[in-house]
Amino acid sequence: MRIAVSSDMDEPVARFLMAALRDRGHEVRPHGALRPGDDAQWAVCSEAAAREVADQTADQAVVCCWTGTGASIAANKVPGVRAALCTDAYTAEGARRWNDANVLALSLRLTSEPLLTEILDAWFAGRPSGDAEDRQNVDRVRLLDHAKARR
Numbered sequence: 001m002r003i004a005v006s007s008d009m010d011e012p013v014a015r016f017l018m019a020a021l022r023d024r025g026h027e028v029r030p031h032g033a034l035r036p037g038d039d040a041q042w043a044v045c046s047e048a049a050a051r052e053v054a055d056q057t058a059d060q061a062v063v064c065c066w067t068g069t070g071a072s073i074a075a076n077k078v079p080g081v082r083a084a085l086c087t088d089a090y091t092a093e094g095a096r097r098w099n100d101a102n103v104l105a106l107s108l109r110l111t112s113e114p115l116l117t118e119i120l121d122a123w124f125a126g127r128p129s130g131d132a133e134d135r136q137n138v139d140r141v142r143l144l145d146h147a148k149a150r151r
């Protein structure tokens, strides 16, 4: 898969993330502090990575900041993006299964390399549920992308 990766800080765990994705055979598209000369403000680089998903130049994105909150907030402002802040493997698998999340948001502060490996295993193992109620919920979230235009 093509995976956009952003971080506002050039932290070892962000570098580990990119290496782990490449080891899994993914094409990594770096943003922010992970790309020389790029704007590394969390609001800017998280949006840029999320926009790659919306524009289909990437299949998924992983957005990182110290807490993970700013990155997830910014990514979720991009229509078509469902970013999930995941601090454990169960949440990551559930975000794919129940939320059809297409952007993984991570806290650089909380995510150790072993934990990140578990989170990535779960994220990539997760598949959107075929359950009707789950689909309705995701469809309802998709409608929110256009809510302002309808008001």
Ligand SMILES: O=C(CO)[C@H](O)[C@H](O)COP(=O)(O)O
Pocket: 008, 009, 042, 065, 066, 067, 068, 069, 070, 071
């Ligand atoms: O977690 C974050 C946003 O949610 C940022 O990574 C954090 O605010 C960065 O702080 P600074 O720019 O002072 O290094």
